[in-house]
Amino acid sequence: MNSPPDLDMRAVRRAFDDAAATYDLHAALQREVADRLLARLDYTTVKPSLILDLGAGTGYCTRQLEQRYPRAHLVLADLAPAMLSAARGSARRFFSRRHYVCADARALPLAPASVDLIVSSLTLQWCEDLGAVFAGCARILKPGGLLLFSTLGPDTLHELRAAWAAVDDAPHVNRFHDMHLVGDALIHSGFSSPVMEREDLTVTYADVLGLMRDLKGIGAHNAHQQRARALYGRRQLTRLADAYERFRRDGLLPATYETVYGHAWAPQRDTRPQDGSTVATYPLSQLKRR
Numbered sequence: 001m002n003s004p005p006d007l008d009m010r011a012v013r014r015a016f017d018d019a020a021a022t023y024d025l026h027a028a029l030q031r032e033v034a035d036r037l038l039a040r041l042d043y044t045t046v047k048p049s050l051i052l053d054l055g056a057g058t059g060y061c062t063r064q065l066e067q068r069y070p071r072a073h074l075v076l077a078d079l080a081p082a083m084l085s086a087a088r089g090s091a092r093r094f095f096s097r098r099h100y101v102c103a104d105a106r107a108l109p110l111a112p113a114s115v116d117l118i119v120s121s122l123t124l125q126w127c128e129d130l131g132a133v134f135a136g137c138a139r140i141l142k143p144g145g146l147l148l149f150s151t152l153g154p155d156t157l158h159e160l161r162a163a164w165a166a167v168d169d170a171p172h173v174n175r176f177h178d179m180h181l182v183g184d185a186l187i188h189s190g191f192s193s194p195v196m197e198r199e200d201l202t203v204t205y206a207d208v209l210g211l212m213r214d215l216k217g218i219g220a221h222n223a224h225q226q227r228a229r230a231l232y233g234r235r236q237l238t239r240l241a242d243a244y245e246r247f248r249r250d251g252l253l254p255a256t257y258e259t260v261y262g263h264a265w266a267p268q269r270d271t272r273p274q275d276g277s278t279v280a281t282y283p284l285s286q287l288k289r290r
């Protein structure tokens with residue numbers, strides 16, 4: 001699965017490196033999504049020894065996971081070295097059980113069948129090839145291990161996309177994976193019992209510049225390969241602001257985030273179909289554990 005196929009990964013990495021110092025200031029939505037994602041662990045009985053925080057950023061999920069599973073070792077993996085440096089700042093000085101890995105989610109340098117739980121919040125929407133990412137996750141998870149993630153769906157920032165369309169024809173908002181294709185990619189990678197849910201979260205702003213500041217502050221730049229490279233002038237930004245006005249409700253401008261939550265289990269043994277079909281089998285005992 002290669003959707004969205006048009007990200008410039010060097011631009012993604014650069015944007016997150018540049019945003020490492022400002023991320024926490026602007027990441028209220030990201031923290032809310034992470035809290036909602038991690039609350040799903042209340043309904044599982046996993047007792048992980050090794051957890052991977054995939055796309056760890058400045059380590060918000062890691063800190064929650066450390067509290068939840070104080071005996072577990074945590075691997076923080078991220079494409080952007082500056083994000084990992086920022087995360088390092090919140091580590092315990094002594095007896096830290098953290099390990100830092102600068103890596104692309106498509107090629108995780110972890111041993112096969114070594115991880116009990118992978119948590120990934122709001123990172124997969126930046127991944128070029130979701131099939132490769134899930135295949136890697138299936139490889140490093142122990143049999144019966146859990147993958148829990150949040151990502152963004154195609155309705156995300158639809159107001160901003162529509163407003164930019166009134167200014168010019170260039171792509172300004174990244175494209176996002178459709179939830180159903182994400183589920184298909186999970187099954188294709190050998191995961192069993194995938195569960196996908198979506199909800200729309202809306203952040204409101206006094207003006208469009210507030211939204212643009214938040215996006216820049218967290219590193220969520222337009223990384224589309226066909227993006228316009230030039231800086232925008234005052235005239236374009238004024239036109240953007242005018243076009244966004246039609247969405248104003250109760251005095252505020254909304255920005256919608258189609259938030260997708262998913263989880264799936266690595267099979268008890270390697271049941272990935274060798275013939276390209278999507279049939280996977282697993283023992284009944286595995287069902288009882290959930």
Ligand SMILES: C[S@@+](CC[C@H](N)C(=O)[O-])C[C@H]1O[C@@H](n2cnc3c(N)ncnc32)[C@H](O)[C@@H]1O
Nearest residue numbers: 016055056057078079080083104105121123126
């Ligand atoms: C929106 S932040 C989320 C950070 C953190 N999970 C949180 O909830 O605050 C996305 C993170 O994913 C990382 N990232 C983006 N693409 C990645 C990739 N292909 N492989 C690994 N990390 C990636 C970015 O560097 C960034 O730190």
